[in-house]
Amino acid sequence: MASKHTPFHPIIYVRGYAMTPSEIDETSADPFCGFNLGSTTYRAVADRNRQPRKYIFESPVIRLASDFGYRDIYEDGYDILDKEWHDDPSHKLGSRAIIVYRYYDEASQLLGKGKTPELEVFSQKLGELILKVRELVCGNPDNGIAPKDFRCYLVAHSMGGLVCRGLLQNPKLDPHKAAQYVDKFFTYATPHNGIDVVGKNIPSWLSWNDINNFNRERLAGFLALDKLPKETQGRVDWLPGPIAERTFCMVGTNRNDYEVAMGLSRSFAGHGSDGLVRIENATLNALSDTQKPGAPCAKAFAFRAHSGYFGIVNSEESYQNLTRFLFGDVRVDLWVDVTDIRLPAEVRAAEDQGKKVDALYQFEAMAAPRAKLWYLTRRVAEEDSVACLRHQDWKSAPKKNGSIYLSSVFLANRARVNQNRPSLAYNLILNVRVPDYEIEQKLWINQHYEGSSLFRNALVLELEPPAVAKAAWKIRYAWQDQGFSLASEDLDPKALAGGKVEVKVPFDSGSTPGIKGQLRFVISLWNPDAQMTE
Incomplete structure (x- = not known):
């Protein structure tokens, strides 16, 4: 049975890697380990005599408090792990609590012993923290939560995501089975497959400041992935178990704003x-x-750096993905299925003659919800975040390799602003770049125009979830072409397993060279047990 507080469970923040002793001390001195930082950016205005309009993101911690009623766990200068916190009967932990896992305190020269524990210890103690939060939340009669119904969220930045994965997927690091209480897992810029420097993975022998924590061989053992079958070996970005369906990865794509090591990083x-x-x-x-x-x-993807004032954690885009993932009502997984690729006539003639033809098709996708000033996901060629399809791969197995996952979008009923159209809606821009065609590994540039597209259009998708159980979804769409059109074309959802439905929207550039296929949306209710009262 779901808790009556669903989907507002305690949130445990897990910060990222601190390299030097001074960085560890700085981290330990901050009560929120950096999750309280915001950012200020600018938006252009029509009148050039006016200053650009400020756009302020206050920080994820402050916004969770102001938007959803969350609060921190600090009372009278103590936190929930201090004996003094428990000695005061007035200190009670609510279900909407923000807990920062301060795993670097022990490593701090200010607050601890000045020695950094192993990554395994961080994961084990995260499990202990979850159980402590469970004890306090369930022990507060005002919450009315039975221990078996307790759930929490893990939200992690960078190496913090690896700390969480150690608990979630390595049974040896979770002797008390705390992972069963994790309802959802969200990561910002976590090196799930390790860190590469100058194209090479961090070596296992580089133990200075625990940098070898990002070596794939080291991570394979830490994550219990060292005995995988051949087709999965060499990578460690695998997450077993049902938690994978309830995991979200926020990816940064802006390297230019990352100033660590004076830009060397x-x-x-x-x-x-x-x-x-x-x-x-x-x-x-x-x-x-x-x-x-x-x-x-x-x-989802955001044009943000790994950290800093303009880092991925301190962005409206990431916050909106976080809160919709945690508290939203509808999930949409977006795929593009390529069914036909038309080569330029000269290139097609060369392929028909048995010459090897190749190309890299780049799929750009940008999705923005209705009445908002930001993207939920942004995949652009110039930001190196596009989805790619190699011509030879598509030719060898069109159905298998031509199906490409682009992003997931979570939508929330509370974000509706237009009562005359009681739907959830977003705009999707799809652009397939004209590739650099190659014939026998030689560049073919006849009739090539840099920056042009095989297909480019925008689509508005509107969804009305079923009002009662077993009722039908109402889903409409409209291609925007050269202007704007309200969604008016009805789609017939196909029922899938697990309560999901699928709709397909065909597209065709209608030209040669060109591309033909379909956008495939897999849609489901999210947090169906939630009692959304706000």
């Missing part, structure tokens, strides 16, 4: 990174019970 990480973690290493995939690769975990 972003130089070593290279293009296609957030300044530290490569984009391809920042997501997760499900691992089946038979240890076979499964579906990708939910993910």
Whole structure:
């Protein structure tokens, strides 16, 4: 039975890696370990005589308090792990609590012993913290939560996501089975597949300041992934168990704003990174019970750096993904299925003659909810975040390799602003870039126009979830073409297992060269047991 507080469970924040003793001390001195930082950006205005409009993001901690009634756990200068906190009977922990896992305190020269524990210890103690939160929440009669119904959320930045994964997927690090109480898992810029420097994985022998924690061989043992079948070896971005369906990876794509080590980090990480973690290493995939690769975990992309004032944690885009993932009402997983690719006539003639033709098709996708000033996901070629399809891969297995997962979007009933259209809606821009065609590994540039598209259009998707059990979804769409149109074309949802439905919207560039396929939306109710009263 779901808790009556669903979906507002305690949130446990798990911070990222601190390299030097001074960084560890700075982390320990901050009650919120950096999750209380916000950012100020600007938006252009029409009148050039006016200053640009400020856009302020207060911080995830403050916004969770102001938007959803969450509060921190500090009372009279103590936190829930202090004896003094428990000695005062007035100190009670509510279900909407923000707890910061201060795992670096022991390593601090100010607050601890100045010696950093192993990564395994961090994971084990995270389990102990979860059980302590469970004890306090369930022990507060005002909450009315039975111990078996207790749930919490893990929200982690960078290495903090690895700390969480150690608890979630390595039974040896969870002797008291605390992982069963984790309802959802959200990561910002976590190096799920380790960290690469100048194209090479961090070596296992580089133990200075525990940098080898990001070595894939080291992580395989830590995450209990060292005995996987051949097709999954070499990567550690696998998450087994049902938690994979309830995991979200927020990926940063802006390396330029990452100033650590005077910019050396972003130089070593290279293009296609957030300044530290490569984009391809920042997501997760499900691992089946038979240890076979499964579906990708939910993910979205933001043009933000790994950390800092303009980092991924301190952004409206990430916050909106976080809160919709935790508290939202509808989940939409977006796929593009490519059914036909039309090559330029000269290139097609070369392929018909038996010459090897290749190309890399880049799929851009940007999704923005109605009446908002930000994207929920942003995948753009110039930011190295596009989804890619190689021509040879598609040709060898069109159905298998031509199906590409783009992103997941979570929508919330509370965000509705137009009572005349009682639907959840967002706009999706899809752009397939014209590739660099190759014939026998030689670039073919005849009739090539840089920056042009095989297909480009925007689509508005509107959804009305069923009002009662077993009722039908109402789903409409409209291609925008050269202007704006309200969604008016009805779609007929196909029922899938697990209460999900699927709708498909075909597209065709209608030209040569060109591309044909369909956008496939897999839609489901999210937090169906929630009692959304706000």
